[in-house]
Amino acid sequence: MESIDRFLVLGGTRSGKSSYAEEISKHLGCFDYLATLDTSGDEAAAQRVALHRKRRADTFATFELTSPTALVDHILQAQRPFLLDSLGNFVASSMAKTERSVGDLVVALRQCSVPWVIVSEEVGLSVHPETEVGRLFVDRLGNLNQAVAAVATDVCLVVAGIPLKLKMAPATRDWC
Numbered sequence: 001m002e003s004i005d006r007f008l009v010l011g012g013t014r015s016g017k018s019s020y021a022e023e024i025s026k027h028l029g030c031f032d033y034l035a036t037l038d039t040s041g042d043e044a045a046a047q048r049v050a051l052h053r054k055r056r057a058d059t060f061a062t063f064e065l066t067s068p069t070a071l072v073d074h075i076l077q078a079q080r081p082f083l084l085d086s087l088g089n090f091v092a093s094s095m096a097k098t099e100r101s102v103g104d105l106v107v108a109l110r111q112c113s114v115p116w117v118i119v120s121e122e123v124g125l126s127v128h129p130e131t132e133v134g135r136l137f138v139d140r141l142g143n144l145n146q147a148v149a150a151v152a153t154d155v156c157l158v159v160a161g162i163p164l165k166l167k168m169a170p171a172t173r174d175w176c
Contacts, residue, residue, distance in 0.1 A: 016161035036089035038066035087120035
């Protein structure tokens with residue numbers, strides 16, 4: 001592996017996408033881990049986050065950025081490579097708060113001058129919610145995934161722990 005520039009890792013729930021993203025991020029050297037899940041009042045979510053924290057490398061500097069504004073601002077000011085986990089949490093937060101939008105995030109990623117790895121849930125392969133807010137979430141995350149994939153130099157889909165190449169820059173063709 002030579003280098004990472006802009007890498008999007010997609011996958012379903014428990015697909016192994018975060019583990020894979022953490023593994024390839026080790027090639028960035030010292031970097032920031034941008035965690036987006038707000039676990040307040042959710043014990044099951046807190047337990048999942050605890051498992052993620054336990055397996056992270058020592059080279060990670062973790063920032064828990066559950067506010068859409070805090071996340072976009074961090075990316076706009078980024079001085080070190082980062083791993084962002086995950087876009088689904090950003091979309092959910094941006095729907096609940098009238099702060100930064102998914103468009104603001106895409107602009108920030110385009111302007112970002114440091115390498116990044118982003119994890120996102122692939123919503124097109126799952127059960128679709130019947131509620132209006134559920135459909136809105138799926139639409140926003142699906143559109144955001146497409147926009148980030150367009151900005152990314154590399155995109156892969158993780159299924160059952162196996163990364164599948166979707167879009168690869170020449171320097172990273174052997175990574176998946």
